[in-house]
Amino acid sequence: MARVVEHRAMQYRRTFRASLFSSFLSPLMFLGAMGIGLGTYVDRSGNDLLGGISYLAFLAPGLLAATVMQSAAFEATFPIVGGLTWSRTFHAMYAAPIRPRDIALGNLAWIAVRVTLIAIVFTAVMTVVGAASSPLVVFAIPAAVLTGMAFAAPIAAFSATQRTMEKFSAIFRFGITPLFLFSGTFFPIESLPAFLQPVAWISPLYHGVALTRGLALGTAAAEPLAMVVHVVVLCAIVVGGTVATAITVERRLVRG
Amino acid sequence: MPGTPESSLIHARGLTKRFGSMTAVDGIDFDVAPGEAFGFLGPNGAGKTSTMRMIGCVSPVSAGTLRILNLDPSLHGPQIRARLGVVPQQDTLDSELTVRENLVIYGRYFGLSRAECARRADELLEFAQLTERRNDQVEPLSGGMKRRLTIARALINEPQLMLLDEPTAGLDPQARHLLWERLYRLKQRGTTLVLTTHYMDEAEQLCDRLVVMDKARIVAEGSPRQLIAQHATREVTELRFPVGVQETLDGQLEGLAERVERLPDRVLLYAHDGEAVVAAAHARGLQPETVLVRRSTLEDVFLRLTGRSLVE
Numbered sequence: 001m002a003r004v005v006e007h008r009a010m011q012y013r014r015t016f017r018a019s020l021f022s023s024f025l026s027p028l029m030f031l032g033a034m035g036i037g038l039g040t041y042v043d044r045s046g047n048d049l050l051g052g053i054s055y056l057a058f059l060a061p062g063l064l065a066a067t068v069m070q071s072a073a074f075e076a077t078f079p080i081v082g083g084l085t086w087s088r089t090f091h092a093m094y095a096a097p098i099r100p101r102d103i104a105l106g107n108l109a110w111i112a113v114r115v116t117l118i119a120i121v122f123t124a125v126m127t128v129v130g131a132a133s134s135p136l137v138v139f140a141i142p143a144a145v146l147t148g149m150a151f152a153a154p155i156a157a158f159s160a161t162q163r164t165m166e167k168f169s170a171i172f173r174f175g176i177t178p179l180f181l182f183s184g185t186f187f188p189i190e191s192l193p194a195f196l197q198p199v200a201w202i203s204p205l206y207h208g209v210a211l212t213r214g215l216a217l218g219t220a221a222a223e224p225l226a227m228v229v230h231v232v233v234l235c236a237i238v239v240g241g242t243v244a245t246a247i248t249v250e251r252r253l254v255r256g
Numbered sequence: 257m258p259g260t261p262e263s264s265l266i267h268a269r270g271l272t273k274r275f276g277s278m279t280a281v282d283g284i285d286f287d288v289a290p291g292e293a294f295g296f297l298g299p300n301g302a303g304k305t306s307t308m309r310m311i312g313c314v315s316p317v318s319a320g321t322l323r324i325l326n327l328d329p330s331l332h333g334p335q336i337r338a339r340l341g342v343v344p345q346q347d348t349l350d351s352e353l354t355v356r357e358n359l360v361i362y363g364r365y366f367g368l369s370r371a372e373c374a375r376r377a378d379e380l381l382e383f384a385q386l387t388e389r390r391n392d393q394v395e396p397l398s399g400g401m402k403r404r405l406t407i408a409r410a411l412i413n414e415p416q417l418m419l420l421d422e423p424t425a426g427l428d429p430q431a432r433h434l435l436w437e438r439l440y441r442l443k444q445r446g447t448t449l450v451l452t453t454h455y456m457d458e459a460e461q462l463c464d465r466l467v468v469m470d471k472a473r474i475v476a477e478g479s480p481r482q483l484i485a486q487h488a489t490r491e492v493t494e495l496r497f498p499v500g501v502q503e504t505l506d507g508q509l510e511g512l513a514e515r516v517e518r519l520p521d522r523v524l525l526y527a528h529d530g531e532a533v534v535a536a537a538h539a540r541g542l543q544p545e546t547v548l549v550r551r552s553t554l555e556d557v558f559l560r561l562t563g564r565s566l567v568e
Contacts, residue, residue: 003364010361011352092348094314096365096413097334254316256309 003098004106005113007089008079012114022074023118027067028125034186035059035131049188053133053217060131061140061216062185064122065147065208068115072148073155073176075111077168080159083107084252091253100250104160108153108242115148116141126216134218143215143231147208150234151176153241160248179205184213207233265290265417265448266311270320273306280306282472283320290416293449295459297554298469299562304452305345307469308421311450313337325416338366341415341447345422347402349394349409356381356390359409366413376412383438384408400431407438418442420451424458436461456554470562480554487560488552489514491530495537495544496522505542512536526552 039055050058083090083103090103119141126132132140155171162168182192183205189197200206211230214220220227266288273281281303288294296304309315310322313333322329324336349358356377363373381387384404389397397405403423410418423439424432439462443449453459459466460480468476468483476483493513497505502523509516513525513533527533530549537544 003367006364007350007361010357011350014352014354087351088344088346088348089350091314091344092350092362092409093365095312095337095340095342095344095348096362097338097367098365099334253314256315 001102001106001109004093004103005110007093008107008110009113023071023114024121027063027118027122030067031056031060031063031122031125031129031131035063036129049191054131056129056131057133057217058213059186060126060129061137061213062183062209064119064126064140064216065144065212066180066183066185066205067122068119068144068148069151069205069208070176070180071118072111072115072152073172075114076108076152076155077159077165077171080107080156080249081162081165084160084249085163090249091256094253100253101246103253104156104246104249105242108149108156108245111152111156112145112149115152116145119144119148132216134216136215136218136220139220140212140215143208143212146231146234146238147205147212150204150208150237150241153238153245155241157241157244157248160245160252179203184209204234204237263290264288264323265292265325266294266450267323268321271307271310271317271322272319273303273310273315274318279472281310284467284469284472284474286467286474286477288417288448288450290448291443291446293443293451293462293464295463295466296450296452296469297454297456297459297466297558298452299454302469302562303472304469305421308419308450308452312340312342312419338413339416341410341413341418343403343406343410343418343420343423345425347406349402349405351393351395354391354393355386355397355405358394358405359412362409363412368413373412376414380408380411383411385434398431400427400434403427403431403435404438407435411442415447417448417450420449422452422454424453424455432458456558460554468558468561475561476557483554483557484552487557489526490528490552491526492550492552492556493525493527493530493533493537494522494546494548494550495525495542496546496548497543498545508540508542509537512540524556526556 035056039059042055093103094100123132123137123141127137182196183189183200183203189200189206192200207230211227211234214223214227264287266286268287269285270283271281271285272279272283284307296307298304306315310317310329311324313324313329313336316330325339327336329336350361353361359377359380360373363376364370368376381390384407386401386405386408389401394402394405407423420439424435427435436458439449449462451462463480465479466483467474476487478486502518509523509525513527515526517524517526525533534547534549
């Protein structure tokens with residue numbers, strides 16, 4: 001499995017420049033525009049819907065989780081389809097003594113490494129601009145990574161069954177983007193119409209945002225049970241998705 | 257068929273591969289001895305690639321016995337693969353990496369140290385005549401260069417057994433001859449080669465022994481020379497008649513040779529002495545437009561055994 005991660009790292013060394021903008025700059029621009037720009041107006045409106053914190057402090061951890069989700073989801077599509085169908089590098093690994101499950105796990109592990117870097121940079125910036133009010137914010141990094149993997153693992157399992165990118169635009173358009181907007185990242189889900197709130201609860205991003213926010217704001221200590229529920233839900237999705245990825249990747253490699 | 261199961265590098269009995277209701281490989285038997293160059297010849301869809309994938313331990317055997325390097329692929333797949341070099345039909349190079357990086361990372365898959373990978377990569381770049389391109393991306397390389405790189409990559413673990421699935425398909429003659437020369441060198445060094453091809457000249461150049469596959473079964477086996485002796489005559493005389501004339505020759509060709517085959521555009525006469533056939537034809541008053549006397553080739557054997565009609 002380590003060899004598979006090493007392969008992805010070698011690729012990344014050649015290609016990382018292209019992803020700098022989408023991975024690091026674009027999320028920080030969001031944070032600046034919405035958190036500071038729009039936040040100034042929100043904070044001035046004087047209501048207390050956010051529980052007495054600035055909009056920037058509310059938004060930043062949500063955006064951290066949502067950013068990691070997007071990157072993780074993306075990394076679970078092209079590189080998986082590519083390795084199995086276009087460049088067929090996974091087949092080359094399988095011809096060597098690497099087992100299909102190592103190829104699956106190695107690729108998921110690489111996604112975790114990639115999004116950890118993103119989460120660290122984002123959290124550092126968050127702390128610098130004063131959007132993190134608790135030392136617990138350090139744990140927001142693994143929380144965000146867990147959120148990302150809850151998307152990456154099931155999506156990777158699906159990617160291994162696909163030979164083209166056709167269906168992925170639908171996943172992003174009707175899955176990732178609505179979740180990004182309506183899972184409590186930009187406003188509390190309590191502001192959603194009542195019938196939509198249960199929908200938000202089944203969204204993995206809702207659990208990720210709540211967990212990450214609880215840690216960044218330090219409110220996690222006050223509601224440990226809720227935090228445990230978020231972690232359990234996310235872990236269950238990651239485990240299920242990982243097992244599924246190992247199965248679908250193996251099936252494809254054996255078929256040829 | 258030479259060899260006991262223990263002395264064979266590959267030992268197959270009743271080897272079968274099924275995909276649902278379709279049988280791709282139907283109970284074939286063969287042995288490959290160490291140091292041998294062994295070929296699978298056959299038209300597209302004959303089951304060559306399915307056989308190669310079972311030998312490469314990436315596709316499970318549906319029925320029958322298969323032992324590779326005296327190990328069972330269903331139990332020791334990764335251990336066997338560690339000692340194989342595989343050149344797949346479709347290139348599986350990493351286009352995001354350089355030529356040299358492709359070799360280095362492949363060595364890492366076999367658990368070689370970085371230093372060892374680097375040393376072998378440089379050696380193999382030399383062998384594949386790619387040293388000058390070592391820091392280039394893979395994508396702009398020509399087809400021949402990519403194939404050479406794929407072969408070099410397959411050698412990074414110093415394999416005992418090389419599996420080559422249509423190694424020169426789609427290459428120009430220069431690139432093919434260079435590849436053959438490199439493969440011949442490997443054979444000289446004692447590496448066992450197993451290849452599939454539908455190029456007869458490739459089989460004649462490289463294979464000590466080969467089997468002809470057709471419709472999932474083995475239909476003939478032997479050295480290229482033995483196969484020609486068994487299934488063809490020493491020489492072939494090709495007579496081409498003006499348009500419309502060939503159809504009027506009923507009865508006039510029979511008896512001229514051991515075997516007469518009429519193709520739409522010419523007549524093939526299989527005999528030990530081709531010139532004698534020409535003389536006999538002239539004596540019967542036949543006036544072919546062109547006459548060609550040549551040695552029988554594997555292609556004659558192949559077409560005789562697998563038929564002339566297109567499979568697809």
